[in-house]
Amino acid sequence: MFPNRYDVIVVGAGHAGSEAAAAAANLGSKTLLITMNLQNIAQMSCNPAMGGIAKGQIVREIDALGGYSGIVSDNTAIQFKMLNKSKGPAMWSPRVQSDRMRFSETWRDMLENTPNLDFYQEMVAGLIVENNMVVGVKTSLGIEIRSKTVVLTNGTFLNGIIHIGDKNFGGGRAGERASTGITEELLNLGFESGRMKTGTPPRVDGRSLDFSKMIEQPGDEHPEKFSYLKSTKRLTNQRLCYMSYTSNTVHELLKEGFEKSPMFNGAIQSTGPRYCPSIEEKINRFADKDRHQLFVEPEGWNTVEYYINGFSTSLSEDIQYKALKEVAGFENVKFFRPGYAIEYDYFQPTQLKHSLETKLVSGLFFAGQINGTTGYEEAAAQGQMAGINAHLKGKEKDPFTLQRDEAYIGVLIDDLITKGTEEPYRMFTSRAEYRTLLRQDNADFRLTSKSFDLGLASKERMETMEKKQKNSKDFIQFFRSTSVSPSILNPILEFKESSPVKQTDKLFKPFSRPNITMEDMRKIKEVDDFIVENDLDNEAIEQTEIQVKYSGYIDKERNNADKLNRLEGIRIPESFDYSKLKSLSYEALEKLRAVKPVTVSQASRISGVSPNDISVLLVYMAVSYTHLTLPTIYSV
Ligand code: FAD
Numbered sequence: 001m002f003p004n005r006y007d008v009i010v011v012g013a014g015h016a017g018s019e020a021a022a023a024a025a026n027l028g029s030k031t032l033l034i035t036m037n038l039q040n041i042a043q044m045s046c047n048p049a050m051g052g053i054a055k056g057q058i059v060r061e062i063d064a065l066g067g068y069s070g071i072v073s074d075n076t077a078i079q080f081k082m083l084n085k086s087k088g089p090a091m092w093s094p095r096v097q098s099d100r101m102r103f104s105e106t107w108r109d110m111l112e113n114t115p116n117l118d119f120y121q122e123m124v125a126g127l128i129v130e131n132n133m134v135v136g137v138k139t140s141l142g143i144e145i146r147s148k149t150v151v152l153t154n155g156t157f158l159n160g161i162i163h164i165g166d167k168n169f170g171g172g173r174a175g176e177r178a179s180t181g182i183t184e185e186l187l188n189l190g191f192e193s194g195r196m197k198t199g200t201p202p203r204v205d206g207r208s209l210d211f212s213k214m215i216e217q218p219g220d221e222h223p224e225k226f227s228y229l230k231s232t233k234r235l236t237n238q239r240l241c242y243m244s245y246t247s248n249t250v251h252e253l254l255k256e257g258f259e260k261s262p263m264f265n266g267a268i269q270s271t272g273p274r275y276c277p278s279i280e281e282k283i284n285r286f287a288d289k290d291r292h293q294l295f296v297e298p299e300g301w302n303t304v305e306y307y308i309n310g311f312s313t314s315l316s317e318d319i320q321y322k323a324l325k326e327v328a329g330f331e332n333v334k335f336f337r338p339g340y341a342i343e344y345d346y347f348q349p350t351q352l353k354h355s356l357e358t359k360l361v362s363g364l365f366f367a368g369q370i371n372g373t374t375g376y377e378e379a380a381a382q383g384q385m386a387g388i389n390a391h392l393k394g395k396e397k398d399p400f401t402l403q404r405d406e407a408y409i410g411v412l413i414d415d416l417i418t419k420g421t422e423e424p425y426r427m428f429t430s431r432a433e434y435r436t437l438l439r440q441d442n443a444d445f446r447l448t449s450k451s452f453d454l455g456l457a458s459k460e461r462m463e464t465m466e467k468k469q470k471n472s473k474d475f476i477q478f479f480r481s482t483s484v485s486p487s488i489l490n491p492i493l494e495f496k497e498s499s500p501v502k503q504t505d506k507l508f509k510p511f512s513r514p515n516i517t518m519e520d521m522r523k524i525k526e527v528d529d530f531i532v533e534n535d536l537d538n539e540a541i542e543q544t545e546i547q548v549k550y551s552g553y554i555d556k557e558r559n560n561a562d563k564l565n566r567l568e569g570i571r572i573p574e575s576f577d578y579s580k581l582k583s584l585s586y587e588a589l590e591k592l593r594a595v596k597p598v599t600v601s602q603a604s605r606i607s608g609v610s611p612n613d614i615s616v617l618l619v620y621m622a623v624s625y626t627h628l629t630l631p632t633i634y635s636v
Helices: 015-026 055-064 069-075 100-112 182-188 248-255 279-285 317-324 376-394 408-419 440-454 459-481 486-495 525-533 538-568 586-595 600-604 611-620
Strands: 006-011 031-035 049-051 077-083 093-098 117-121 124-130 133-139 144-152 161-164 167-170 193-200 203-205 215-217 241-245 293-298 305-309 335-337 340-347 364-366
Touching: 006 015, 006 133, 006 376, 015 031, 015 100, 015 117, 015 144, 015 376, 031 144, 049 055, 049 069, 049 376, 055 069, 055 093, 055 376, 055 408, 055 440, 069 077, 069 093, 069 100, 069 376, 093 100, 100 117, 124 144, 124 182, 144 376, 182 193, 248 279, 248 317, 317 335, 364 376, 376 408, 440 459, 440 538, 459 525, 459 538, 538 600, 586 600, 600 611
Parallel strands: 006 031, 006 144, 031 117, 144 364
Antiparallel strands: 049 093, 077 093, 124 133, 133 144, 161 167, 161 340, 193 340, 203 305, 203 335, 215 241, 241 293, 293 305
């Protein structure tokens, strides 16, 4: 039934598993994707949306590396918004509202068209481990399947318990059973697990809503897209979303359910996502607020089902219903499904290496919600990296990792394995110290050639990136080398209430002014001619504008990153004995022993390891300070 041995087995076909399988198979590994329900590939368990602040950057990075999430998101989008467009480009974050059912179907279609990939529907109940090395999996029917490596991406399914009011039952997601056996097996192997929780709002029948009482939320006038590939298209038609508000009446009704609420009666004790709280947590935490926003989002092109973003809850269904009826536009609401909360097992990610391979069992990789993260994008990114590294492990090649100044994916994985997490981890722009470098517009410049060298990103992708790079470089050079006279420039500057110039100067200078845009510059004939003659597309034009206007910030951040990267180059041997360092603080000693950082830079990011501890470490390692330009905090 199965070949003698696979190169990679991916357990679970959520966002992590689907990207892992795509990456491993596209790299040439004979891969098996085994999951509990093949109808629900890359199912959006919660919000039908991809991207958003910092998450949109991650989707573009996955795409630049040759993953599928960006392509599927573009092909199944019903609305597009570039969030934070009023701020600097480091903050611009693409987000789409998705057609939930088509998203899953499109993923399955793409995976079925991926070479080297087999599918099987079953629950994996255990692992086959020999001499601390994984050699396959065991299913709940007792089938044993052999492989060189295994990627676990079990999401919210491990011993999952669903809560609605005072009722609770086993489940991995509404309508799907929980996964049992794996946690117990991993504990026996010496892993440590924890519990987390998350929740989802009710879905309702759009035919029962009065949208005239809500505020319309249209998509962008000029929608963009995620994938750098030319084959995906921008939306020409979009669906409307809506906004409404809760009120004090709604809050009072919800409070009636608190007594039976698993959140407040002790039935749920695990930690939930701080930045995505349930409506009951919001009422409790922000008692002074007399209303909260609710976003009413369609679930697809052809369905009447709506997702009530902002009303995530585990209160009993009668309370959910009574309270929602008091929201403007919801007076006659009919439910499709009530909201619920789910508790599940996760594994502290400090038990992993940067490749996402476990430190305890060779060839075993973890990716996604199992590592304590929350969100499709975070899961997909880890899946892609685990899939790449499982392939490389099977081929006995060095792991592929990304640094913090190269990608949000690098920040995500480094944060997880260095700091661990006690609450569901989601990405924010503030987690990235080099966010001016890690923009959504340049993920292809940062990552595509690395992926092409691995054999993952296609030639088409590489050529598209190279063309954009050349076009934007030439266009920037044009601004540096072309002069403009005051008589041509000043009317444009005056129109923008920007001070006029007195003499002819290069175009680069006025363009660098904060309030002068490409649209303004295009009023100069030579600029517009350059665009037309060189057939520049939006991406190259936008790239040029960003690089001209933010070059100062970009160069400064690059410089800082290069300085810190010198610490990245100082490797710590795996067997390093920290107890030799008598001046280390006790906390640092414990943390360094537990995390086993591979570089001094990683050691410096462990919470509880102070600059002083790093100095002790550097001195012991006989690193001469003279050849290092250390960041000020490390200089002695
Ligand atoms: P999942 O998408 O959970 O996929 C796991 C896959 O593994 C499934 O296909 C499952 O069938 C399979 N599987 C599990 N165990 C086995 C096994 N033993 N054998 C074979 N297959 C197995 N994210 C947010 O960002 N914000 C939110 O507010 C939010 N709310 C959520 C609310 C709920 C109720 C749920 C369930 C999830 C929520 N999420 C939220 C989380 C989001 O769904 C996940 O972060 C994301 O889906 C994780 O992707 P994953 O691939 O790790 O796991």
